[in-house]
Amino acid sequence: MPNTILDSEHRGSDSEHKSLRLWLRLLTCSNLVENHLRAKLRTEFNSTLPRFDLMAQLHRYPEGMRMGDLSKLMMVSGGNVTGICNQLEKEQVVVREVCSGDRRAFVVKLSKKGQRLFDKMSVAHESWLVELFAELQESDTGKLMDGLGQIKKSIHRLEREAN
Amino acid sequence: MPNTILDSEHRGSDSEHKSLRLWLRLLTCSNLVENHLRAKLRTEFNSTLPRFDLMAQLHRYPEGMRMGDLSKLMMVSGGNVTGICNQLEKEQVVVREVCSGDRRAFVVKLSKKGQRLFDKMSVAHESWLVELFAELQESDTGKLMDGLGQIKKSIHRLEREAN
Numbered sequence: 001m002p003n004t005i006l007d008s009e010h011r012g013s014d015s016e017h018k019s020l021r022l023w024l025r026l027l028t029c030s031n032l033v034e035n036h037l038r039a040k041l042r043t044e045f046n047s048t049l050p051r052f053d054l055m056a057q058l059h060r061y062p063e064g065m066r067m068g069d070l071s072k073l074m075m076v077s078g079g080n081v082t083g084i085c086n087q088l089e090k091e092q093v094v095v096r097e098v099c100s101g102d103r104r105a106f107v108v109k110l111s112k113k114g115q116r117l118f119d120k121m122s123v124a125h126e127s128w129l130v131e132l133f134a135e136l137q138e139s140d141t142g143k144l145m146d147g148l149g150q151i152k153k154s155i156h157r158l159e160r161e162a163n
Numbered sequence: 164m165p166n167t168i169l170d171s172e173h174r175g176s177d178s179e180h181k182s183l184r185l186w187l188r189l190l191t192c193s194n195l196v197e198n199h200l201r202a203k204l205r206t207e208f209n210s211t212l213p214r215f216d217l218m219a220q221l222h223r224y225p226e227g228m229r230m231g232d233l234s235k236l237m238m239v240s241g242g243n244v245t246g247i248c249n250q251l252e253k254e255q256v257v258v259r260e261v262c263s264g265d266r267r268a269f270v271v272k273l274s275k276k277g278q279r280l281f282d283k284m285s286v287a288h289e290s291w292l293v294e295l296f297a298e299l300q301e302s303d304t305g306k307l308m309d310g311l312g313q314i315k316k317s318i319h320r321l322e323r324e325a326n
Contacts, residue, residue: 019292022304023196029311030193032318033186129182135317136310141185144310147303148188154298155195 033132040128045121050074052125054084055093055110055118064097064107093117196295203291208284213237215288217247218256218273218281227260227270256280 034049041047057073058065065073071081085108088094093114099105110118133141197212204210220236221228228236234244248271251257256277262268273281296304 017289017293018304019296020289022296022307023292025308025311025315026189026193026196029314029318030189032315033189036318036321126180126183129186130180131321132317133182133185133314136313140306140310140313141181143303143306145185145188147299147307147310148192150299150303151192151296152188152195154295155192155199158199158294 033129036132037125037128040124041121044124045117047121050080051084051088052121054081054088055114056122058094058108058110059115059118059122062109064099064109066099066105066107070108088114196292199295200288200291203287204284207287208280210284213243214247214251215284217244217251218277219285221257221271221273222278222281222285225272227262227272229262229268229270233271251277 038049041049041052054070054074057070067081067085070085074081085094085096089096089108092111094108095111095114096106096108099107136144201212204212204215217233217237220233230244230248233248237244248257248259252259252271255274257271258274258277259269259271262270299307
């Protein structure tokens with residue numbers, strides 16, 4: 001992401017508004033977790049977050065996905081998704097098959113090897129998160145989920161009002 | 164950012180672990196807020212988040228910053244920072260001056276025009292955040308700050324232990 005600032009909170013000071021401080025802390029946490037996951041994927045699986053995200057998408061659609069739908073869900077440019085798919089196909093992690101409903105189109109799906117690899121990666125991915133959040137009490141997690149849920153709702157409402 | 168998934172929570176289900184659900188909610192919120200700010204900067208200032216971040220950095224160093232230091236703080240490639248600086252210089256938002264301590268080096272600083280523009284942008288930026296978080300009670304904000312602070316501490320501790 002072009003504006004990644006790993007620990008953005010150095011930008012805030014006590015005199016600044018609490019909304020700004022909350023946002024900087026949220027951004028900092030999100031970037032720290034993301035970078036931790038990125039580093040773990042690299043060192044333990046020689047992989048990347050976009051590759052893992054793409055495999056996670058395919059895992060949810062075992063019947064396979066068309067490239068266009070995959071790109072939309074990944075919210076990255078079609079070019080990037082195509083590049084990652086080509087790479088994963090070369091490594092026999094995904095396969096391309098003729099779409100059963102439209103013989104001119106192709107779907108991408110995880111191969112058996114890809115499925116086994118994703119299973120290992122997702123177990124590891126979850127264990128890294130458990131480790132990161134280990135010091136949070138059950139009640140803290142609940143409060144965080146509620147507070148973040150409230151922010152989500154506000155944003156969705158604002159966006160609806162703007163359209 | 165390569166793994167942007169605007170609302171990542173559709174990936175999680177109830178059967179998945181609470182750590183994973185917390186992370187997906189955190190990522191979703193952070194992406195939603197970031198994209199909201201991005202859209203506001205575009206429509207209200209015809210600007211971008213990397214430009215705003217760069218101006219915010221320069222605002223904190225009124226004596227100016229060397230390109231290398233600016234790049235490090237922005238955590239983006241030197242090329243990107245250079246590109247943004249060139250653009251902002253063309254628009255007379257930043258100026259390049261010979262570094263007083265080292266006559267072979269240059270520092271970048273906000274121009275008077277840039278300072279006035281940043282003042283307007285940062286007031287607006289804060290007001291967008293206040294609007295986004297308006298429905299949070301004071302106590303919710305406190306709990307979020309505490310919970311996120313706890314996550315930050317855990318990550319920093321894990322990273323220290325790994326080194």
